[in-house]
Amino acid sequence: MEDFKHIEWKDGVFYVLNQIKLPAVTEYNPKTTIEEVFYAIKDMELRGAPLIGVAAGYGMVLGIQNLEEMSHEEFMEIVRKNGEYLATSRPTAVNLFWAIDRMVAKADSLKDFQVPEKKKLLEQEAIAIHAEDIEINRHIGENFLPLLKDGMTILTHCNAGVLATTKYGTATSPIYLAKERGWNLKVYADETRPYLQGARLTSYELHTSGIDVTLICDNMAGVVMSQGKIDAVITGTDRVAANGDVANKIGTMSVAILAKYFGIPMYIAAPTPTIDMNCPSGKDIPIEERDRREITHWYGRQIAPEDVKVYNPAFDVTPHELITAIVTEKGVVTPPFTDNLKKLLA
Numbered sequence: 001m002e003d004f005k006h007i008e009w010k011d012g013v014f015y016v017l018n019q020i021k022l023p024a025v026t027e028y029n030p031k032t033t034i035e036e037v038f039y040a041i042k043d044m045e046l047r048g049a050p051l052i053g054v055a056a057g058y059g060m061v062l063g064i065q066n067l068e069e070m071s072h073e074e075f076m077e078i079v080r081k082n083g084e085y086l087a088t089s090r091p092t093a094v095n096l097f098w099a100i101d102r103m104v105a106k107a108d109s110l111k112d113f114q115v116p117e118k119k120k121l122l123e124q125e126a127i128a129i130h131a132e133d134i135e136i137n138r139h140i141g142e143n144f145l146p147l148l149k150d151g152m153t154i155l156t157h158c159n160a161g162v163l164a165t166t167k168y169g170t171a172t173s174p175i176y177l178a179k180e181r182g183w184n185l186k187v188y189a190d191e192t193r194p195y196l197q198g199a200r201l202t203s204y205e206l207h208t209s210g211i212d213v214t215l216i217c218d219n220m221a222g223v224v225m226s227q228g229k230i231d232a233v234i235t236g237t238d239r240v241a242a243n244g245d246v247a248n249k250i251g252t253m254s255v256a257i258l259a260k261y262f263g264i265p266m267y268i269a270a271p272t273p274t275i276d277m278n279c280p281s282g283k284d285i286p287i288e289e290r291d292r293r294e295i296t297h298w299y300g301r302q303i304a305p306e307d308v309k310v311y312n313p314a315f316d317v318t319p320h321e322l323i324t325a326i327v328t329e330k331g332v333v334t335p336p337f338t339d340n341l342k343k344l345l346a
């Protein structure tokens with residue numbers, strides 16, 4: 001598996017590989033302020049639920065770098081304001097809020113420390129979130145392998161790979177681990193309009209890593225399933241509701257309906273920080289709507305009437321009835337999801 005070094009925390013600077021320009025251009029941009037991290041998330045210079053959470057951790061560290069000595073109450077007022085600000089960058093991936101809440105709680109636990117020590121301990125917390133994500137993803141891959149076997153072909157949608165996380169990916173973790181074991185898993189990657197995470201990111205990272213990947217347009221998922229080419233579907237998720245409904249990249253629900261029709265298992269790779277038990281069902285998940293130009297233009301080139309009406313939801317919700325299993329680092333969750341998610345997290 002290629003190590004893309006797509007993020008790096010070094011000497012108090014957060015370096016980000018600009019995913020907007022991949023695969024043609026490899027550009028690393030240093031982020032030294034919370035505002036720069038906010039826009040890196042909002043503009044999708046970095047993206048992917050787990051990676052957004054990790055970036056938010058570093059953003060919260062950058063947001064306190066210039067603070068002088070002050071009371072704990074004053075310190076916490078600034079930390080909470082920073083968290084509220086970062087929380088407005090994107091609405092759907094619950095990992096963002098999970099990471100912010102964790103950093104705020106950590107800060108509040110440091111009331112007996114001076115500001116310089118607070119900065120060091122919060123930096124350690126952000127680095128811990130980063131390191132934990134690597135372990136989480138590896139365990140997700142390990143928990144997937146008993147569900148798969150050598151020679152299988154997987155269809156995936158969007159990018160839930162290394163470039164959406166810190167390492168291994170979530171949906172791609174079993175694919176990378178299988179390769180380490182000498183298995184030969186093949187992958188069909190949906191291009192995933194309009195941001196093209198599948199074409200630009202998934203096919204790029206898998207192809208670069210020597211995985212047998214075939215890129216298809218989103219509207220080809222049905223025909224490859226009808227031709228018996230697909231043994232399983234694996235996607236990531238941005239938020240799992242308490243009843244097992246899953247928000248993920250727009251088009252995932254359509255893929256799940258096709259998989260159901262063709263009798264193909266639909267697996268969701270979900271780190272537990274992506275599970276939101278405070279969200280009763282998919283109806284309660286906020287769905288981000290993005291700029292109209294993502295649809296009317298193709299990398300600056302107009303492909304639709306300038307003033308045509310546009311609807312651009314960046315995510316959809318797959319009803320839990322269409323999901324075979326949700327695979328987490330703590331284990332595999334099967335229906336009834338409400339009860340079994342509670343047991344998993346107990």
Ligand SMILES: CSC[C@H]1O[C@H](OP(=O)(O)O)[C@H](O)[C@@H]1O
Pocket residue numbers: 047048049050157158159160161164165169170171197235236237238248249250314
């Ligand atoms: C590891 S899950 C990543 C998840 O995030 C993606 O959304 P975006 O690229 O808009 O951040 C997509 O839904 C992936 O499944």
